[in-house]
Amino acid sequence: MLTRREFIKALMTMAAGMSIPAFCSELLAEAAGKQGRKPVVIYLEANTCAGDIMSLLNAKDPSLDRFIQETIDLQYQTTLMAAEGSQAVQYMYKSAEENWGEYVLIVEGAVSTRENGKYGIIGELADGPLTGLQAVRDLAQGAKYIVPFGVCACYGGQYATPPNPCGAKGVSEVIGSKDRKKVVNVSACPGHPEWLVGTLTHLFVYGMPDLDPHRRPKVFNGRTVHDLCPRRSFFEKGIFASKPGERGCLYKIGCKGPVAGCDVPLRHWNTFYHWQWVIGCNVPCIGCTEPGYPTKMMPFYRHLPDIRVFGSYTASTAVAKAVGAGTGLAIAGHLGASLLSGRVRENYRKLKEPLPPLPPEPTPSADFTGKQGPLQYEFGDYLGEPDLPSGIDRVPSGPKHPKPLFGKKLIQKEGPDTKASLLARQISKKWKD
Amino acid sequence: MAQKIISPLTRENVPIAIQVTVDKGVITDAKMMARNMRGFEYMLKGLAPSDAPYFTERICGICSTAHAVASCLALENATSHDLTKNGVLIRNILFVGDILQNHLRHFYLLAVPDYVDLPEKPPWTPRNRFPNSLPKPVNERIVKNYFRAFEVSRDAHTLTAIMGGRAPHQWSMQPGGATIQPTAERIMRAKAVVERIKAFVTQDYREDVEALAEAYPEYFEYGTRPRNYIAYGTLPNPDKPHEFLQPPQVVLEGKVEALEVKNITEDIRFSWYRGKNQVSQGPFYAKPPEPDRSKQEAYSWIKAVRYKGRACEGGPIVRAYLAGGYRRTNATWDRHLARQWEAANYVEMVLKWISQLKEDEPAYNHWETPDSARGEGLIESMRGPLGHWVEIEGGRIKNYTVITPSVWNMGPRAGPTDLGTVEEALIGTPIKDIENPVEIGRVIRAFDPCSACAVHVITPTRKLEPIRVV
Ligand code: SF4
Ligand code: SF4
Numbered sequence: 001m002l003t004r005r006e007f008i009k010a011l012m013t014m015a016a017g018m019s020i021p022a023f024c025s026e027l028l029a030e031a032a033g034k035q036g037r038k039p040v041v042i043y044l045e046a047n048t049c050a051g052d053i054m055s056l057l058n059a060k061d062p063s064l065d066r067f068i069q070e071t072i073d074l075q076y077q078t079t080l081m082a083a084e085g086s087q088a089v090q091y092m093y094k095s096a097e098e099n100w101g102e103y104v105l106i107v108e109g110a111v112s113t114r115e116n117g118k119y120g121i122i123g124e125l126a127d128g129p130l131t132g133l134q135a136v137r138d139l140a141q142g143a144k145y146i147v148p149f150g151v152c153a154c155y156g157g158q159y160a161t162p163p164n165p166c167g168a169k170g171v172s173e174v175i176g177s178k179d180r181k182k183v184v185n186v187s188a189c190p191g192h193p194e195w196l197v198g199t200l201t202h203l204f205v206y207g208m209p210d211l212d213p214h215r216r217p218k219v220f221n222g223r224t225v226h227d228l229c230p231r232r233s234f235f236e237k238g239i240f241a242s243k244p245g246e247r248g249c250l251y252k253i254g255c256k257g258p259v260a261g262c263d264v265p266l267r268h269w270n271t272f273y274h275w276q277w278v279i280g281c282n283v284p285c286i287g288c289t290e291p292g293y294p295t296k297m298m299p300f301y302r303h304l305p306d307i308r309v310f311g312s313y314t315a316s317t318a319v320a321k322a323v324g325a326g327t328g329l330a331i332a333g334h335l336g337a338s339l340l341s342g343r344v345r346e347n348y349r350k351l352k353e354p355l356p357p358l359p360p361e362p363t364p365s366a367d368f369t370g371k372q373g374p375l376q377y378e379f380g381d382y383l384g385e386p387d388l389p390s391g392i393d394r395v396p397s398g399p400k401h402p403k404p405l406f407g408k409k410l411i412q413k414e415g416p417d418t419k420a421s422l423l424a425r426q427i428s429k430k431w432k433d
Numbered sequence: 434m435a436q437k438i439i440s441p442l443t444r445e446n447v448p449i450a451i452q453v454t455v456d457k458g459v460i461t462d463a464k465m466m467a468r469n470m471r472g473f474e475y476m477l478k479g480l481a482p483s484d485a486p487y488f489t490e491r492i493c494g495i496c497s498t499a500h501a502v503a504s505c506l507a508l509e510n511a512t513s514h515d516l517t518k519n520g521v522l523i524r525n526i527l528f529v530g531d532i533l534q535n536h537l538r539h540f541y542l543l544a545v546p547d548y549v550d551l552p553e554k555p556p557w558t559p560r561n562r563f564p565n566s567l568p569k570p571v572n573e574r575i576v577k578n579y580f581r582a583f584e585v586s587r588d589a590h591t592l593t594a595i596m597g598g599r600a601p602h603q604w605s606m607q608p609g610g611a612t613i614q615p616t617a618e619r620i621m622r623a624k625a626v627v628e629r630i631k632a633f634v635t636q637d638y639r640e641d642v643e644a645l646a647e648a649y650p651e652y653f654e655y656g657t658r659p660r661n662y663i664a665y666g667t668l669p670n671p672d673k674p675h676e677f678l679q680p681p682q683v684v685l686e687g688k689v690e691a692l693e694v695k696n697i698t699e700d701i702r703f704s705w706y707r708g709k710n711q712v713s714q715g716p717f718y719a720k721p722p723e724p725d726r727s728k729q730e731a732y733s734w735i736k737a738v739r740y741k742g743r744a745c746e747g748g749p750i751v752r753a754y755l756a757g758g759y760r761r762t763n764a765t766w767d768r769h770l771a772r773q774w775e776a777a778n779y780v781e782m783v784l785k786w787i788s789q790l791k792e793d794e795p796a797y798n799h800w801e802t803p804d805s806a807r808g809e810g811l812i813e814s815m816r817g818p819l820g821h822w823v824e825i826e827g828g829r830i831k832n833y834t835v836i837t838p839s840v841w842n843m844g845p846r847a848g849p850t851d852l853g854t855v856e857e858a859l860i861g862t863p864i865k866d867i868e869n870p871v872e873i874g875r876v877i878r879a880f881d882p883c884s885a886c887a888v889h890v891i892t893p894t895r896k897l898e899p900i901r902v903v
Contacts, residue, residue, distance in 0.1 A: 047471060050883075051494020051601045057538070058587045058600065065583035068556070075555045078443045082546045082560035084874055085439035091559055112470075118726070121468040123441045124450065129468070158491045165472025190494060190601055245612035245797035270594035273622065275613065281598035281605040282612045286487060294488065299481035 001030055004206040011198050011219050012263075024201040025062055025071040031205045032071070039204045040103040042096060042139060043077040046132035047120040047159055047166060048109025052150035053079045055190035058270055059197065072200070075103070078122075089123035089130055096142050104203060105143035106196070110152040110159045111136050111174045114167030136171060140179040145203045146171060147184050149196055154185040154216075155291040162295060170291075172215065184209065185216045189288040194267060195220045212261060214291055225257035225285050228265040244283045244301070254301040255279070256287030435867050442874065442882070444543040449843060449882060452732075453873060455864050460873075463852075463859040465843050470734045477833040482508055482802050482825050483608065489821065489835065490602050493883060495538070497601045498531035498593060499814030500835075503821040506669075508608040508800065511808025511825060516674040519796035520610025522786050523596050525668050526623065527603060527611075529783045530592030533634065534600070535815040535881070536749070536776040537589060540638065540769060541582030544878045547871055548645050549575050561869040566648040575641050578633075585633045588626055592783070595623045609800035615790035623787050627780060635777040642769045649875075652765035656876040658857040660687045660763065663745035663841060665811035665818040667752055671786065681811060682755055683740055689755065692740075694809070694820075699836070700737040700847040703730060716809055717822045717834035737847035738840050746854045747817020747841045748881065749775040763858075768879040802828050816881050817841055842880050855880055 002010065010023065032038045045053070057064050068074045075095040076088070083091055096103065109132070112120030117131030124130065140146055148171040151157035159168035172183050184203065186195045199217055202209045209217040226232065234240070234249035241248040249255070257279070268276045278285050287297040294300075438452040454462040473492055477485065486504040490497040502524065509516070549572050550565055551557035565572065590600040596611070596619065597603030605613045613619070646653065662684035666677025681692035697715035701708055707725035725731075739745070746763065753759035753771035758778065761767050803825055810821040817838030824832040844853040852860070855877055864870050 049491055049494040049497075051491070051497065054494045054538075054590075054601045057542075057583065058590050058594075060587070063584045063587060065580045069552070069580075073555065077556050078441055080542060081443050081556035082551060082558065084441065084443045084561070087559055087561075088441060088443050091555075095555070115726075119470050121450070124438050158488075159471045159476075161476035163472075163475055165475055166470055168471070189491065243799045244607055245610075245799070269599040271591050271622075273595065273618075275619075276594050276598055278598060278604050283598075283604050283607065294484075298484050298488075300484050300487060302481065 001205075002027065007202070007206065008209075008219050024197050025067060027201050027205050028071050038071065038073040039200070040073045040075060040095070040099045041106060041200070042075050042092065042103050042143075043106040043108065044092075044122075044132075044135055044139065045078050046107060046109035046122065046136060046153065047112045047168060048150070048152060049158075050079060050108075051190040052108040052153075053077070056149075056193045056196060059193035060271070064193075067197070075099075086124050086126070089125055092135075093138075096139050100142040102144055103142070104145045104147060104200065105136075105139050106147045106149050107136055107153045107171050108149050108191075110156050110166075110168035111171060112159075112166040113169050113174060114165070119166035133174060137175055140171070140175040140182075143179070143182060145184060145208075146175070146179065146182045147186055147196070147199060147203075148172070149186050150191040151187045151189045151288055151290075151293050154187045155214075155293070157189060158294060160295070183215050184211065185214060187214075187216055187221065187289040188262065188264075189293065192220075192264065192267070192269070214261075216261065216289070220263050221261035221289060223261065223263060225260045225262050225265055225279075226255075228263060229257055229279060230265060231279060241282065246282060250279060250282070250284040252303045253284055254299065254303050255284035256290075256297050256300075257285040260285055260287040260289050262289045437867060437870060439870070439873060442877065444546060444874075444878065451859075451873060451877065453859065453864075453870070455867055455870075458863055458865070460859050460862045460864060463856045464732050465735075465845060465853055465855050467733045467735045467843065474833050474835065477830050480830050482511075482823065482828075482830055483800070485821075485823065485830065485833065486607065487602075489833075492835065492837070494601045495535055495883065496531065496815050498528050498597065498603055498606070499812065499819050500821070501603060501606045502528055503810040503812045503814070503819045503835075504823075505606060505608045505810065506812060507808040507810030507821040507823045509808070510810060511806035511823060512800065512803050514609060514800050515798060516610050516669075517795050517798055518671050518674075518789075519615060519791055519794050520798065521669050521671040521674045522790055523611035523613065523615060523796050524606050525671065526783055526786050527593045527596035527606065528668070529779045529786075530589055530594075530596070531600065531603075532815045533589035533630070533776055533779060533783075534586050534593065536772050537582050537586040537634070537638070539815075539878075539881045540642070540772065541579050541586070543881075544769070544875075545575060545579050545641075545645075547875045547878060548649060549579070551576060551579065561871045561874070563869060563871045567644070568648075571644050571648070575644065578637050578641055581633065581637075585630050588630050591626050592623055595619055595626065607797070607800070610795075610797040612797050614796060615792055617792060620787060620790055620792070624784070627784055627787065631780050631784075634773075634780050638773050638776065642766070642773050646766040646770070649766075652875060652879075653762075653767070654764055655862045655872060656765040656768070656858045656879060657762050658746070658854065659743075661685055661740070661743045661745045662751040662754060663692065663740050663747050663818050664751045664755055665692065665813050665820065667756075667813040669812075671789065679752065679756055679813075683745065684751070684754065685741060685743060685745075694811070696741045697836075698739050698742070700739060701731075702737065702847055703845040704733055704736045705731045706736070715820075716807075717820075717836065718807055718824045718832055719834075720832060731845075733845040735840055735844045737844045737851075737853060738836060739847055739851075742851075744844070744847075744852065744854045744857060745841060746880075747813075747838045748772075749815075751817065752813060765876055765879040772881070804828055814838055816883060839883050843882055855882070 076092040111133050113133055117133030120132040121129045122132045122135060148154045152159060153171050155170040156168045159166060172180050184199055186199050212218050212221055231249045235251060239248045240252040241250050264277045270276050274280060286300045287293055435455045442449050442451055450466040450468055452464045452466060453460050486501045489500040489504045492500050593600035593603055597605050605611045665681045667679035670676045670678050682689055683692050694715040699713045705726050705728055707723045713719060750763055750768050750771040753774050759771040759774045806825045808823050812819055818841060819838055820836045822834040842854045846852045859876055862872050862876055864872055
């Protein structure tokens with residue numbers, strides 16, 4: 001078995017155009033053999049676009065089907081599981097009970113906290129609807145580790161964009177302080193399948209990985225995009241793209257690489273061809289791994305107004321030499337500060353009109369109660385109740401669904417026959433006779 | 434009379450809830466309840482228009498490319514922007530990669546578990562128990578293909594990633610075209626990947642749908658509804674970027690006519706918005722109505738969208754009908770067969786497009802944000818008609834409206850007898866065993882349901898009451 005050091009080294013150096021799940025699943029299998037059972041995983045989907053599970057389905061070598069068949073014991077995953085309805089939710093709780101203290105809880109999607117979670121209902125229990133908030137807080141207590149997968153689950157992400165209509169929050173913000181110590185954030189939008197597999201392996205085989213201040217594994221998020229960027233030499237030389245689609249450093253058209261902790265410049269996405277990542281496509285990095293994404297990263301194409309140094313920073317090698325690498329870092333630091341304070345977006349908005357009041361910043365507390373007052377801000381006037389636009393009759397003519405129609409529904413025959421429709425007709429005829 | 438609520442309806446992208454009333458073994462009433470909300474349209478207010486494609490992509494992770502296309506079309510429409518042929522080709526190719534991925538994942542990963550016996554271990558147990566009428570070898574073959582589909586659908590997504598830089602949530606599609614050049618390497622890899630999945634999509638997929646249809650023939654009847662269809666344009670024409678390969682059309686009671694946006698209405702009577710009969714009419718540049726979560730008799734965040742007052746269905750079955758590829762009724766198997774027909778067709782089309790890419794011609798024509806403009810982007814996505822409407826003022830987004838296919842398909846009723854599309858399809862379906870109501874899932878999943886994209890439109894302004902479900 002690899003030592004932890006060797007493992008970390010392998011994760012970091014194998015990054016370049018190779019896939020890590022292959023050796024991770026071997027390690028996991030080995031560990032599972034020792035412990036006598038496969039690692040139990042409960043994968044919860046809160047308020048999500050399902051992009052993270054789609055991203056995970058794109059895992060390579062082995063693909064996800066083999067991973068869930070051979071390597072882990074996936075107990076609950078709403079996109080893949082066969083059960084539905086209360087059967088599914090009850091099983092989730094049963095499985096958590098049986099594996100209390102053992103399982104890893106993966107959460108995808110932000111947790112809706114508005115009105116105690118009523119904006120994100122993920123199932124139905126005997127005593128009423130089950131909110132995502134409730135499920136996350138329940139399952140977090142029994143989890144050995146909690147792995148929010150994707151930036152929404154980590155920090156609220158996309159859905160926390162002001163005015164944050166559903167009160168979206170990251171997992172860490174809604175669970176108790178004791179449970180918060182079990183969290184390892186696997187960020188990005190969507191989450192990188194390799195990061196998830198690598199993190200799970202580390203957790204099962206070696207325990208808690210080294211974390212950065214945002215509780216992300218340092219091995220994946222410890223270096224910035226800017227540090228690893230193949231266009232870094234363009235940056236140093238001051239060769240900048242002036243619009244998307246151009247070669248050159250994309251800093252001037254809004255690249256957030258200097259503040260994004262992310263090893264994708266080496267690892268790439270999907271099949272790992274060298275252009276399969278944002279800058280490889282000649283568009284600026286949007287910093288999707290960071291807390292505050294996307295609010296603090298928008299406008300994606302606006303280069304950061306606070307950085308005056310660019311006033312005299314032209315695209316000439318001579319200037320670049322004078323500026324040197326040190327300034328690059330200073331810029332990055334400055335940029336980081338202004339991004340983190342959310343000034344970029346505010347400045348942008350200020351240019352045009354006064355900012356709409358933002359919802360109050362959530363104050364994370366150890367015993368989060370999910371309570372939140374009525375919303376402070378008001379959008380949209382009520383438009384009144386106009387009649388139907390002229391020329392449109394609401395209910396189609398003719399009787400509609402008076403009684404159950406089964407048995408009386410007509411099979412309409414029309415249109416040219418294709419092989420498929422002929423076959424369909426044959427089969428349905430056979431069945432009717 | 435029994436009432437049953439299934440929540441979460443799993444194996445669909447972002448679980449939705451469904452409440453059915455069963456009387457004497459037959460569904461007499463059905464309510465599609467979308468109970469997760471996010472409120473994208475209000476988040477978009479005040480943003481830079483050029484951020485919209487990336488931002489709206491995140492409405493749905495399984496059809497993200499569709500939102501990028503619609504958003505780009507809306508922005509380009511706002512300034513009457515021209516695209517290069519290469520740009521349209523690349524965008525079409527990466528879009529079709531996503532469509533293929535979607536169709537494969539939808540059928541195998543989401544629908545197939547309703548009909549076959551998968552391995553007896555989680556996540557495939559527990560499950561609804563049903564008499565499996567498949568011969569054993571066929572069951573085995575389909576299970577094998579179920580697992581193969583994980584890889585094939587991933588390969589289909591790779592096509593998107595080759596042209597778009599990543600999947601899901603691609604990079605290169607921008608208002609103005611695509612920001613990558615079709616280099617020899619990209620063309621070669623794209624071709625190879627399509628060739629690799631071609632046999633599976635055109636043969637195995639087809640055989641599996643047919644085998645299932647043969648084993649469960651009653652689903653040639655379950656799920657039918659009046660033939661009211663709607664389709665926006667299917668894929669921009671690379672030779673004439675402002676036209677579609679298949680023009681926007683509707684089918685009303687079986688009659689085909691050209692689509693006019695002003696005939697589209699949105700009704701909120703049974704949705705959680707304040708007001709009783711408030712109806713908004715296309716094109717949708719106005720502000721959405723205020724939410725009201727405590728509204729009596731409302732049961733969904735989705736609004737009831739109608740064309741000339743009729744609930745219309747969108748999706749592959751409609752496109753296949755309009756293209757003349759598949760024209761039987763609209764029962765459960767018809768929806769699956771039409772989807773396969775379309776996937777097989779797209780494989781051919783995409784190969785043709787890849788060979789038309791020109792290495793030395795530009796793919797991107799920079800788009801500048803206008804000061805004030807309005808644009809409309811209508812496109813057929815995997816699940817049906819997707820519309821984005823953007824109003825730009827002072828160089829920023831003033832209003833942004835999205836009406837997704839799942840609003841058409843999964844929406845609630847607009848009146849006591851004016852049911853939503855899936856609701857119509859469910860009524861009349863017999864339920865053999867109320868404890869294992871497999872029929873409901875089978876009928877709904879043929880629509881390729883997805884509530885991720887349907888519920889994005891609102892913002893709360895007042896205190897909410899807890900939900901009561903009877
Ligand atoms: S600013 Fe962006 S494009 Fe330029 S070197 Fe840094 S990460 Fe690369
Ligand atoms: S956008 Fe930037 S932070 Fe996000 S995955 Fe790409 S390189 Fe990493």
